[in-house]
Amino acid sequence: MSTLARAMSKFRLAVIQLHVTNVKRDNLSKAKSLIKEAAGQGSKLVVLPECFNSPYGTGFFREYAEKIPGESTKMLSEAAKENEVYLIGGSIPEEDGGKLYNTCPVFGSDGTLLMTHRKIHLFDIDVPGKIRFQESETLSPGSAFSVFETPFCKVGVGICYDIRFAELAQLYSKMGCGLLVYPGAFNMTTGPAHWELLQRARALDNQLYVATASPARDETSSYVAWGHSTVVNPWGEVISTTGSEEAVVYADIDLQYMAEVRRQIPVTVQKRDDLYAVNPVTER
Numbered sequence: 001m002s003t004l005a006r007a008m009s010k011f012r013l014a015v016i017q018l019h020v021t022n023v024k025r026d027n028l029s030k031a032k033s034l035i036k037e038a039a040g041q042g043s044k045l046v047v048l049p050e051c052f053n054s055p056y057g058t059g060f061f062r063e064y065a066e067k068i069p070g071e072s073t074k075m076l077s078e079a080a081k082e083n084e085v086y087l088i089g090g091s092i093p094e095e096d097g098g099k100l101y102n103t104c105p106v107f108g109s110d111g112t113l114l115m116t117h118r119k120i121h122l123f124d125i126d127v128p129g130k131i132r133f134q135e136s137e138t139l140s141p142g143s144a145f146s147v148f149e150t151p152f153c154k155v156g157v158g159i160c161y162d163i164r165f166a167e168l169a170q171l172y173s174k175m176g177c178g179l180l181v182y183p184g185a186f187n188m189t190t191g192p193a194h195w196e197l198l199q200r201a202r203a204l205d206n207q208l209y210v211a212t213a214s215p216a217r218d219e220t221s222s223y224v225a226w227g228h229s230t231v232v233n234p235w236g237e238v239i240s241t242t243g244s245e246e247a248v249v250y251a252d253i254d255l256q257y258m259a260e261v262r263r264q265i266p267v268t269v270q271k272r273d274d275l276y277a278v279n280p281v282t283e284r
């Protein structure tokens, strides 16, 4: 392996666990300064949380929604360019054609909008006495897979509830991703029960890196986020995490290590695709 290839097989990832308030301007300026801080620590890819510019809740989405491009994506594009980082812009409520989406905009290190991921699986759950949440009351689902290239590896993006669907992660893995990123905001019921477990499961099943970015916990908000933004390696180990406060979580991603794990336990090539296969829907 050449020196350049070896250098490109390692990079630093930063996950920003932002304290999100109901003042959009403050959310944007705090995010901007933490992106700069993360870049100053050598990060090449920076991730913001789900709904980083708005409180999370069906009652807020229309009020905070923006078109793309708009105020929030303009800030993200400039921050990506100024700091020369790939930027996964968490998610924002997006308005398009009268519909609202939970959308993650992704920027290249020159500030170009590379893609947007509209949350595919809407968060509609009802756990009696604990939590009822129905995103579909106000949001529409996206219907596209979202993978982008970096000089290091392909990256697949999902938003929060999307992590519960193992097939999506498998498809991204088949598409060649070495890292899956899920901006997310689990809560005080499903957070302790499932947040880390799901990340480790997706990482282990597919032998790749998984990163999540949550808002920091705010006990006074109507939806209390679990926090605990985390990075898991292809062996299924948590390599970096945090508690519930605002923080930047750093992890060094090593794609040679990923290749080593895949050689040691070669489940990705042992799959019985002759008996079963997960394939993308190409026609509807």
Ligand SMILES: O=C(O)CCC(=O)C(=O)O
Pocket (backbone or CB within 6 Å): 050, 122, 123, 159, 160, 161, 162, 164, 184, 185, 186, 187, 190, 191, 194
């Ligand atoms: O799946 C869960 O338990 C939480 C999902 C969620 O909060 C979301 O999709 O925004």
